[in-house]
Amino acid sequence: MTVHQHGRYSTPVEDLPSRAVPEAAVGRLAIYLRVLTSMIEQGVTTMSSEELAGAAGVNSATLRKDLSYVGSYGTRGVGYDTAKLVEHIEQLLGLTRHHSVAVVGIGNLGHALANYGGFPDRGFPVTALFDVDEDLVGIPVGGLPVDHVNTIPEVCAEREVTIGVICTPASAAQIVCDLLVAGGVRCILNFAPVMLQVPSDVEVRRVDLAVELQILSFYQARRSPGPRAGAAPVDPVAVIR
Amino acid sequence: MTVHQHGRYSTPVEDLPSRAVPEAAVGRLAIYLRVLTSMIEQGVTTMSSEELAGAAGVNSATLRKDLSYVGSYGTRGVGYDTAKLVEHIEQLLGLTRHHSVAVVGIGNLGHALANYGGFPDRGFPVTALFDVDEDLVGIPVGGLPVDHVNTIPEVCAEREVTIGVICTPASAAQIVCDLLVAGGVRCILNFAPVMLQVPSDVEVRRVDLAVELQILSFYQARRSPGPRAGAAPVDPVAVIR
DNA sequence: GCAACTTTGTTCCTGCGTTCACAAGCGGCT
DNA sequence: AGCCGCTTGTGAACGCAGGAACAAAGTTGC
Structure with a gap:
């Protein structure tokens, strides 16, 4: 149980496949x-x-x-x-074979991700959706029916999910994470604002909206004291599509 | 026009407010x-x-x-x-005052962000929504009516928007970005898969789903050749809420 | 009031990532 | 065919961030 979120190395052992890539x-x-x-x-x-x-x-x-x-x-x-x-x-990058993706937590964000269709670019098909809400179970979102979180281990193993995306509230994230790991998922993309505890062979990437906004806030705070930049020096002839 | 997305320093000049923070x-x-x-x-x-x-x-x-x-x-x-x-x-972090947020591109993701309510934690109220689609303009999303992208400069200046969130397709991102900058917005959170060109006094944070997934794919690719981890050693007694 | 323990704040050091700079190599031109 | 110029690939230096270790400082117990 290590905590190694983000930053860290790639190939601690085994440098056969080219040298370690930062x-x-x-x-x-x-x-x-x-x-x-x-x-x-x-x-x-x-x-x-x-x-x-x-x-x-x-x-x-x-x-x-x-x-x-x-x-x-x-x-x-x-x-x-x-x-x-x-x-x-x-x-x-290992993009020659497809990576089956499971999305857990079909709230606002999970819904958006499920609807992405083939998911960003190609090669990442969403093959499973999960939620706790019994009312959501069975309802298709983006063409795929939602399953109950209790079935995560079986379904993930069965559909050979390689990447789990966690869009649940913070309180549920760790439990969901454990279930994904139990289902054999070893790559996790975590949108919940918590540091997940995972075995050392599981890779976690964290995307934290609040942190991003606060970093922007920090840079905004320490600017030249001038209140706001001058208005509209750019032509507003917006021709989008 | 510099390109400095992500990583880089904080206070190149001016070290008055404590020393430069990494x-x-x-x-x-x-x-x-x-x-x-x-x-x-x-x-x-x-x-x-x-x-x-x-x-x-x-x-x-x-x-x-x-x-x-x-x-x-x-x-x-x-x-x-x-x-x-x-x-x-x-x-x-400059969280003592509120940072008015504008969301541009009310697709799946933009919709999700607009519905976050007060936005992650407190201090980041969403005060403006924009889209190109005429059919969306005027319709309230999360209690706030959508405006047309052409009005970005005026509306942002008027409502004193400090943070712009770009959820448009890649093709529209740069134009939208220019409009935000014209409206005096100097902090941008970019979800579109492009590197934005901005003046040096504008801070851009990029959140790129595709890149995150591909990084996970990379780590997945160079694992111990063993096919999948053993199944469900964790009790599936999921008691979430 | 003094001593011992705990925990901070900081300095030093190690190590990685980025940048610079140059040699090696390949194509095109005469 | 040989030379010239351009671009890659890499070896070396620089700079920053992270970790360890220590000194200062404050608190608690006697």
């Missing part, structure tokens, strides 16, 4: 991936580290080092083949 | 705050660094260092007065 680098790789697929759709077949870094908002040296973790697939004097690079990053 | 520390302080308010509700008036650190899942030395940023308000041999500490952390 966690921050993994996050950036996911961003490169998105930029790359977007560029490929626009017909771009080759990008230099400078271009890609610019689009991702990072230093080009950082980008090159990140890409060196996945292997050396660039051509000197030219740049990176976008298609090849996508392929290799996807492989490193 | 960004990571700010995030942890928000967590301490939650733990403390929870403990106060249970009648706890004093906590040692060891206790508080345990509850927050961090090292006690780290906690003491974090608290030293807000000032020295502990009593040696005793610990910290929970009420006093909450007060000082709230002051540092």
Whole structure:
């Protein structure tokens, strides 16, 4: 029972699959991936580290080092083949096979996530929904019927859920987490404002709305004392779609 | 126009308000705050660094260092007065005054956020909702009518919005962002999967579902080759509420 | 009132991540 | 075919954050 939420290392033992990749680098790789697929759709077949870094908002040296973790697939004097690079990053991130997702807690947020359809981008199909509320059980949300939280272990094992998303109130999060772990789920995305206690082989990512807002509040608090920035210097000709 | 999303420093100039606080520390302080308010509700008036650190899942030395940023308000041999500490952390995080929040993009996620009511914890009232869809404009969501995105600059200036939350599709995010900035908003929470370009005095926090899932996928990919963990060693006697 | 224990606040140190800078390598041009 | 310029990949330095250890300080018990 360790507490290791967020930040920490990747491969404490076993450095066979390339050398250990820093966690921050993994996050950036996911961003490169998105930029790359977007560029490929626009017909771009080759990008230099400078271009890609610019689009991702990072230093080009950082980008090159990140890409060196996945292997050396660039051509000197030219740049990176976008298609090849996508392929290799996807492989490193384990996106070649699908990851079945379960959403627990079908409140406002859970409802929103369930309706995402195929979930952000491809490769993360939602295959199970759970809630405590008996009135919700059986009702389809986003085309999938809700099951009772008591059935989490069986259903998760049966449907081979790899990622559990916790959208319950804080008070229920730990219990739900234990049930997911019991069902063999070893990756958890936690939206509840609590630090989950999990076995060391379970990975938890926490997304905390309140913390994000408070960090923004902090930066707002220590600004130049000027009250508010000048109003509307940008043309309000909003042409969205 | 800098790109500085996430990570970076706090007070590049001006170290008047205590010394520069590392960004990571700010995030942890928000967590301490939650733990403390929870403990106060249970009648706890004093906590040692060891206790508080345990509850927050961090090292006690780290906690003491974090608290030293807000000032020295502990009593040696005793610990910290929970009420006093909450007060000082709230002051540092700028939570003493309210931060008016605007939500842009009333889709699944925007709908969920608008319905949060007073928004996570207290101090972040949602005072404006926006969408492009004419059919949505005027309809109240969570008790607040939706306005058209074209009116973002005026409405934000008028209602003194300090934090803008972007829940639009990626394609609209940058335009919406520009409109918020035009309305004087200098803190943005971005749920759209794009790196926003903003003036250097605007702070952007990004919450990216796809990236979080892909990071989990990465850790899942490089595990002990064993297929799935053993099933249900935990009693499924789920007694939630 | 004194001594011993407890807990804070801080200094030092270690280690990781980011950045800089350069050598190696590849394509294009003459 | 050889040279030139561009871009990658990596070795080394820098800087920050986290952890350990210690000194200062305050409280409790005698």
